[in-house]
Amino acid sequence: MTDKKPPVRRSEKSRQAILTAARELVAEYGFAKLTIEAIAARAGVGKQTIYRWWTSKGAVVLDSLIGDTPNGAALPDTGDLATDLREVMRLTAAEMASPEIQASTRAMNVAVQTDPALAEVYRERYLGPALASARDRLASAREAGQVAADADLEVAAEVLFGAIYYRWSLGLGPLDDAYADAVVRLVASGLR
Amino acid sequence: MTDKKPPVRRSEKSRQAILTAARELVAEYGFAKLTIEAIAARAGVGKQTIYRWWTSKGAVVLDSLIGDTPNGAALPDTGDLATDLREVMRLTAAEMASPEIQASTRAMNVAVQTDPALAEVYRERYLGPALASARDRLASAREAGQVAADADLEVAAEVLFGAIYYRWSLGLGPLDDAYADAVVRLVASGLR
Amino acid sequence: MTDKKPPVRRSEKSRQAILTAARELVAEYGFAKLTIEAIAARAGVGKQTIYRWWTSKGAVVLDSLIGDTPNGAALPDTGDLATDLREVMRLTAAEMASPEIQASTRAMNVAVQTDPALAEVYRERYLGPALASARDRLASAREAGQVAADADLEVAAEVLFGAIYYRWSLGLGPLDDAYADAVVRLVASGLR
Amino acid sequence: MTDKKPPVRRSEKSRQAILTAARELVAEYGFAKLTIEAIAARAGVGKQTIYRWWTSKGAVVLDSLIGDTPNGAALPDTGDLATDLREVMRLTAAEMASPEIQASTRAMNVAVQTDPALAEVYRERYLGPALASARDRLASAREAGQVAADADLEVAAEVLFGAIYYRWSLGLGPLDDAYADAVVRLVASGLR
DNA sequence: TTTTAACCGAGACGGTACGTCCGGTCTTGTC
DNA sequence: GACAAGACCGGACGTACCGTCTCGGTTAAAA
Numbered sequence: 001m002t003d004k005k006p007p008v009r010r011s012e013k014s015r016q017a018i019l020t021a022a023r024e025l026v027a028e029y030g031f032a033k034l035t036i037e038a039i040a041a042r043a044g045v046g047k048q049t050i051y052r053w054w055t056s057k058g059a060v061v062l063d064s065l066i067g068d069t070p071n072g073a074a075l076p077d078t079g080d081l082a083t084d085l086r087e088v089m090r091l092t093a094a095e096m097a098s099p100e101i102q103a104s105t106r107a108m109n110v111a112v113q114t115d116p117a118l119a120e121v122y123r124e125r126y127l128g129p130a131l132a133s134a135r136d137r138l139a140s141a142r143e144a145g146q147v148a149a150d151a152d153l154e155v156a157a158e159v160l161f162g163a164i165y166y167r168w169s170l171g172l173g174p175l176d177d178a179y180a181d182a183v184v185r186l187v188a189s190g191l192r
Numbered sequence: 193m194t195d196k197k198p199p200v201r202r203s204e205k206s207r208q209a210i211l212t213a214a215r216e217l218v219a220e221y222g223f224a225k226l227t228i229e230a231i232a233a234r235a236g237v238g239k240q241t242i243y244r245w246w247t248s249k250g251a252v253v254l255d256s257l258i259g260d261t262p263n264g265a266a267l268p269d270t271g272d273l274a275t276d277l278r279e280v281m282r283l284t285a286a287e288m289a290s291p292e293i294q295a296s297t298r299a300m301n302v303a304v305q306t307d308p309a310l311a312e313v314y315r316e317r318y319l320g321p322a323l324a325s326a327r328d329r330l331a332s333a334r335e336a337g338q339v340a341a342d343a344d345l346e347v348a349a350e351v352l353f354g355a356i357y358y359r360w361s362l363g364l365g366p367l368d369d370a371y372a373d374a375v376v377r378l379v380a381s382g383l384r
Numbered sequence: 385m386t387d388k389k390p391p392v393r394r395s396e397k398s399r400q401a402i403l404t405a406a407r408e409l410v411a412e413y414g415f416a417k418l419t420i421e422a423i424a425a426r427a428g429v430g431k432q433t434i435y436r437w438w439t440s441k442g443a444v445v446l447d448s449l450i451g452d453t454p455n456g457a458a459l460p461d462t463g464d465l466a467t468d469l470r471e472v473m474r475l476t477a478a479e480m481a482s483p484e485i486q487a488s489t490r491a492m493n494v495a496v497q498t499d500p501a502l503a504e505v506y507r508e509r510y511l512g513p514a515l516a517s518a519r520d521r522l523a524s525a526r527e528a529g530q531v532a533a534d535a536d537l538e539v540a541a542e543v544l545f546g547a548i549y550y551r552w553s554l555g556l557g558p559l560d561d562a563y564a565d566a567v568v569r570l571v572a573s574g575l576r
Numbered sequence: 577m578t579d580k581k582p583p584v585r586r587s588e589k590s591r592q593a594i595l596t597a598a599r600e601l602v603a604e605y606g607f608a609k610l611t612i613e614a615i616a617a618r619a620g621v622g623k624q625t626i627y628r629w630w631t632s633k634g635a636v637v638l639d640s641l642i643g644d645t646p647n648g649a650a651l652p653d654t655g656d657l658a659t660d661l662r663e664v665m666r667l668t669a670a671e672m673a674s675p676e677i678q679a680s681t682r683a684m685n686v687a688v689q690t691d692p693a694l695a696e697v698y699r700e701r702y703l704g705p706a707l708a709s710a711r712d713r714l715a716s717a718r719e720a721g722q723v724a725a726d727a728d729l730e731v732a733a734e735v736l737f738g739a740i741y742y743r744w745s746l747g748l749g750p751l752d753d754a755y756a757d758a759v760v761r762l763v764a765s766g767l768r
Numbered sequence: 769t770t771t772t773a774a775c776c777g778a779g780a781c782g783g784t785a786c787g788t789c790c791g792g793t794c795t796t797g798t799c
Numbered sequence: 800g801a802c803a804a805g806a807c808c809g810g811a812c813g814t815a816c817c818g819t820c821t822c823g824g825t826t827a828a829a830a
Contacts (some may be wrong), residue, residue, distance in 0.1 A: 011802070012234040035790060046803045110305050112362065113298065116261055119363050127362060138783065154304075155374040158364060159355045163347075166354030169361065170304065170319060171311050178248055190382025201780065201822070238782045245815070299820060393796070416690055419785060430808040435787070492806065494689050496746065497682065498608055503747050511746060539739075539758040542749075545736045546742030553745065554688065554693050556701060556734060566731040575765025581777045587776070627818065667827060771830070781820070785810105787812105792805070 017043035018050060022064040023104070031061060031107035058111030058118050065108050066125055075137040080190045081146045084137060089160060089180035096168045097175040109169065129155045138191070147191045160187055202245065209235035210242055212255035217297070222277045223253060223299030235277030250303030250310050257300050258314070274380045276329060280353060281372035288360045289367040301361065323349045330383070339383045352379055361366035394437065399426035402434055406448035407488070413446060415491035422469045442495030442502050449492050450506070456513030459521035466572045468521060473544060473564035480552045481559040492555065515541045521576070532574045544571055577582070593619035594626060598640035599680070607637060607683030608741070634687030634694050641684050642698070648705030651713035657722045658764045660713060665736060665756035673751040674746045685745065707733045723767045734761055 021042035036057055040047045054060045055071050076084050095101055112119045134157040141147045161181045165175055213235035217226050228249055232239045243334040246252045269277050287293055304311045333339045355375045359365055399412055405427035408505055409418050420441055424431045438444045460468050496503045518541040525531045547567045597619035601610050612633055616623045625665055630636045652660050671677055690696045710733040717723045739759045 013276060014802075031282065036792085037790060040803090044803075046805080047792080048794085048804095049802065052801085057791095082345075084292060101312065106305065110302065113302050113305065116363070123362060123364065127364070130296070131364075152374045155355075156378060158358060159351060161376060162358030163351045163353040164354075165358045165361070166350060169357070170315060171308070172315065172319070172323075177801095179347065184342045186344070186348060186351060186382040188382075190380075191377040192381075201778095203781070206781075230813060232782090238780095238784095239813080240783090240815090241781065244780075255779080378802085393804095395795095395807070398807075420787085421785060425806090430806095430810090432789090432809090433807065436806075459693060494686065497689060498688050499749065507746060507748065511748070515748075535757045536762070539755070540744060540762060543587075543759060543762060544740045546739040547731075548738075548769080549742045549745070550734060550738030550807080553741070554699060555692065555718065556699065556703070556707075563731065566728045566733060570728070570732060570735060570766040571762065572766075573768075574762040574764075588813085590776075613816060616777095620777080620780080622775095624778095625819080628775080653808085710777065769830095772828090773824100776823105776825075778822085779820100780822100782818100784815105784817080786803105786815075789810105791809085791811105791814075793805105793809105793830090794805105796804090796806100797802105799802080 011049075014043070014045050014049055018045055018060065019064040019067070021045075022060045025101075025104050026061055026064070026107045030103055031057075031110050032060070033069075034107075034153065036060075044192040054123055055117075057124075058115050061107055061111050062118050062121060065104050066122070075133050077137060077140060078185060079144070081137070082184060085134075085160065085188060087185045087186050088134070089164065090177050091178045092161070093164050093177070098162065101128075120180040127161075131161065133161060141191075151191045156187055156191055159186070162192070193308045203241075206235070206237050206241055207245070210237055210252065211256040212251045213237075217291075218253055218256070218299045219295050223249075223297055226253070226299070228252075238251070242258060247282050247309075248307060250307050253299050254310050254313060255304050257296050258317055263318050264325060267325050269329060269332060271336070273329070273336075273383075274376060277352065278373055279325075280299070281356065281376050282369050283357050284329070284353070285360075285367040285372045288356065319353075323353065326352060333383075337373040343383045348379060348383055352376070395433075398429050398433055399437070399451040399563040400428070402429055402444065402499045405429075406444045410445055410448070410491045411484075411487050414487055415441075415494050418445070418491070420444075440499060441500075443498050445491050445495050446502050446505060449488050450509055455510055456517060457520055461516050461521060461524060463528070465521070465528075465575075467516075469544065469572060470565055472518070473548065473568050475549050476545070476559050477552075477559040477561070477564045480548065489565070511545075513546065518544060525575075533576045540575055544568070573575060577712070577757055578603040582686040587625075590619070590621050591629070594621055594636065595640040595643070597621075601678050602637055602640070602683045603676075605688050607633075608681055610637070610683075612636075632691060634691050638694050638697060639685050639689050641680050642701055648709060649696060651709050653716060654712060655658055655720070657713070657720075657767075658760060661710075661713075661736065661760045661764060662757055664698065665740065665760050666753050668737070669740050669744075669753070669756045703737075707737065717719045717767075727767045731761055732767055736760070 018039060022041045023036055027043060035055060036047060036050055036174055039045075039060065040050055054063065072114070075088050078084055079155065096105060108122065112122045131154075135153050138147060138151075138153040142153070144148065144152065147153075160183060164175065164180070167179065168175055173179065200362075209233060213231045214226070217230055217234060221230075226249060228239060228242055230241055231237075231252065242252065246255065254275060267280050272278055288297060300314065304314045327345050330339060330345040330348055332341075334341065334343065334345070339345075356367065356372070359371065360367055365371065402423060405423045406418070409422055409426060418441060420434055423429075423444065433491075434517065438447065459472050462468055465565055467474055480489060492506065492529065496506045514523060515538075519537050522531060522537040522540055526535065526537070531537075544567060548559065548564070551563065555564065594615060597615045598610070598762055601614055601618060611625060612626055612634060614622075615636065616626055630639065631693065638670070651664050654660055672681060676743065684698065688698045707730075711729050714723060714727075714732055716728040718725065723729075736759060740751065740756070743755065749755065
């Protein structure tokens, strides 16, 4: 996906095997200890087949983790902004705190830190949609008069996710409901 | 610093040479292309001398960059919270956006992402003081009645820095004064 | 040769380059100062390529020196045993005394002293044929009645070469024609 | 012994500990795997103390093995040369074949092969006396008329020991009484 | 008897080479 | 011609020892 050249004649079976192997190995050993050779071996694939279609370890990993998940589900809209934001933030926090997903997300995060090209893909296909959904919900709240007319919704969305990302990324504290709620309270209050 | 054993008998000259070499090489080539061998070579030091006192490339880099910088300067206190926060956030944003410092900070960030032990050190010696300063300024504002009595200052400080970190880390947009101001506006308003 | 696995798919060019480099480096620096890294560097080859096909420095050296030399030339047979033996012993002595060959032979000797597996190869491909040739000549002399019927030709051959080897190996004295002749005189006389 | 400078003020205790450690380690691991550091550690001695008094690993080993053994015992003289030689050769062969002594002797042999200075010491203090004893016995046999007047006794002695050394050094065959006897028979016959 | 300097243990130091791992490229034979 | 397999060159890894160099502590001769 990430680096596909004009898809001339490509073994879908190999592609899937590679992505699956990458996913498994990241889960088992983490991003740092992951090697192209190990992916090839586990996938039963020649190394060249990986190099033919991806540019780096990070590209494979990103591809394997983003996969075909859309990640663009619209936020719930119960009419009460704080309630809806709270739900999403709690969910996001819980997801990032969950041990099963940790390894993958950390891997993706490191990959993205290291390679601007991957960051581009990551933003477009993963973060962008999530931020857009939040922005949309905020816009609908503004229309409902729950948010000040001059509020910068773009920034508000970023601040919400940024708070969680910051705490998660640097291990500053627990990612529980209380934290999610506190962030939502602050931002929602600031938006009024 | 990071991994010093009971200070047996250690060459201060070598230690400095290693940290300097690490700092330079990170600036020149970035964290990913940095090698222990290169550090040793530039520092005119045996590899063993590095392995004797540090546990990993990341530990050396962190040590070389945190150095002896306190990073705990108190925030200005003009009496107006928004003004003071704006100044600090603008400064922080500008610092992280500046190309000269980019390489170092990215390096430190990757190192920390990869090794929980380093993250611990980073939090204690670098982030902690910065967050504490912000918290202190918010506390003084609360006493001045500019902040609601029940506001969670801890979370507020994190949200402020988190917003900048998020945008910087993932390259979501420009780190200019406008962004810093927007974040401050939202948070300051939320705190009232 | 020494350690070849089922000849999978091996670069003959690299093999030759390695053996040549080993030969040169032994001649230049001697066995003790020889390193695998130096061989790889001079041969323009990855170290792994050496480790893939040989088990040790000694194995490479032995291979490089034994090469494809047969070393099994039959002894001359002029009809007079003493004359023929004298010629071979003089030649052998001169060869081992010659400075150009010294380094190689000493290297091979040390390699063989250190590793029984190499000794095995050395005996079979190098010493064995030489001893066999001598034994054959003695046998023909016995048929001609110049040697006692009950003489142990095997031992006689060993004694001949052993005398030279002993003096050479431990530097007990000059390896000149006089010495070769003295040894031949003693043994030939003992065989009658 | 080997490299002693004017024995200013030297800890006899350390010296003994080093030699003992060297002897033990050679027996346990062989000469190739022996390291100065290991000797120092086992002897409870600083490395410098070894380097102060010896020039190389080989020098320590040689010193530790030659020790103060004279090795110059005169050969028995029963009146019958062949009998006496047979006894000495059998004994020598058995000694070199014995597994307990193997490691030491091989170590000494390798050390000597590698360093001409050690070879010098080895010849003077170890081989020389042994060869001289044999030569003396041959001389007495010549006086008794058992050996031709023009025989080269020097060479004869070398040939005797050389045969055993050759077979032992290169592993050409068993070092049993039969071999010792065969060598003696050939040489004794040649001397008449 | 006190000084003093060499010796000693310990072990850090700048280095070199080790043998291994992996990156990214190239080659071979199969499908 | 894409593919699995894996050899190849290169280069960094982390370790083991080298031989040199402090650093106190201890001795034994000189003062």
